[in-house]
Amino acid sequence: MVNYCVYQDRCHQEVEQKMRDFLLVPEAKEEILLYLMQENYLSEERFTRSYIRGKFYMKSWGRNKIRNHLKFKGVPEKLINRCFDEIDDDDYHKTITKLYQNYESKITGLQGYQKKSKTIKYLLSKGFEYEEIVEVIKEMKEGESE
Structure with a gap:
C-alpha cells in the first residue's frame, strides 16, 4: 500500500478500494490506513491540492468539474473550497x-x-x-x- 501511495497522491476512498481488492480483515485495513496517514503517505489535503492543480493546468477543467469529481472521490466540500487557492x-x-x-x-x-x-x-x-x-x-x- 505504501508503494501505491508513493506512486501518486491518493485519496482515502482510492486506498480503501484498493484494500477491498486485497480482501483484508477490517482491523488490518484500519491499521494500514493509520500507518499511511501517520507516515504522511496518505494526505487528503495534499491529494486535493495536487488533483486541483493537475486537472486545471493540464486538462483545463473549471472549478465546477473539479469540485464534482473530488466530491465523487469522497473529499469533503470544506477541504475542496480551502484548496481552490491552488488556481491563480x-x-x-x-x-x-x-x-x-x-x-x-x-x-x-x-x-x-x-x-x-x-x-x-x-x-x-x-x-x-x-x-x-x-x-x-x-x-x-x-x-x-x-
Whole structure:
C-alpha cells in the first residue's frame, strides 16, 4: 500500500478500494490506513491540492468539474473550497479566454449568436462558471470595440 501511495497522491476512498481488492480483515485495513496517514503517505489535503492543480493546468477543467469529481472521490466540500487557492485567478481567467477563442474559431458555418451559444455550452461542460464565461465575453467585446 505504501508503494501505491508513493506512486501518486491518493485519496482515502482510492486506498480503501484498493484494500477491498486485497480482501483484508477490517482491523488490518484500519491499521494500514493509520500507518499511511501517520507516515504522511496518505494526505487528503495534499491529494486535493495536487488533483486541483493537475486537472486545471493540464486538462483545463473549471472549478465546477473539479469540485464534482473530488466530491465523487469522497473529499469533503470544506477541504475542496480551502484548496481552490491552488488556481491563480489570473490563470483561470486567461484559460477561459484562450479556450473560448480557440473553440469559437474552429466553429464554421454558423451565425454569430450560434457560435457564441455553442462555445458557452462547451465551456460549461469543461466546468467553468457561467458568470466567469460571460465576463470574459464582455471583456473580449470591449477589446474589439477599442
